[in-house]
Amino acid sequence: MDYKEKFLTYYKQNISREGADKLLDWLLKTDFFTAPASTKFHCACEGGLVQHSVNVYEVMMEKHFVQGEDNAESFALCALLHDLCKAQFYKVATRNVKNEKTGQWEKQPYYSVEDIFPYGHGEKSVFLIERFLRLNTGEAMAIRWHMGGFDDTAKSGGFAISQAYDKYPIAVKLHLSDLEATYLREHGTSNARSK
DSSP, X not given: OOHHHHHHHHHHHHOOSTTHHHHHHHHXXXXXXXXXSSSSSTTOSTTHHHHHHHHHHHHHHHHHOOTTTSXXXXXXXXXXXXXXXXXXXXXXXXXXXEOTTTOOEEEEEEEEEOOSSOOOSHHHHHHHHTTTSOOOHHHHHHHHTTTGGGSHHHHTTOSHHHHHHHHXXXXXXXXXXXXXXXXXXXXXXXXXXOO
């Protein structure tokens, strides 16, 4: 089963909230299943965004789901959709790169960012999801703060992230799962050259 098939299976088996079908229909019309997850780091390759989303879900379920305490639908919503903000976000461009063997300049494709709705990262994902279905407060907090200290607002010294993590364990679990997927499971998944 490829990553798109896994995503669709996890989504359909776990997410039944009102509006879930409309959200999935919209998602299928975007580049979510072909887009990269980053420009040059983890999963900077075709289909990288869906690969990353599935990896985060699998880590979250394997390592952090507590039967009778956690909600499977909440875990699926948070993990599978935390980076929804990256749909319609990247574009393929080209640049000249010198071929080390031939000395010739060659056009090489690369991913660049074209953010037509610059609303932030986690908050943009929450906004897009809530156009179709309602998130509970814990889910919204988890998606909003999944970047942890890598988020611009967290860097500015605010205490909101600490309060969110303290009050909503799902936010901590999503952040940890995102870190593990990105830096351990997806190590070496970029097609982009390091500069």
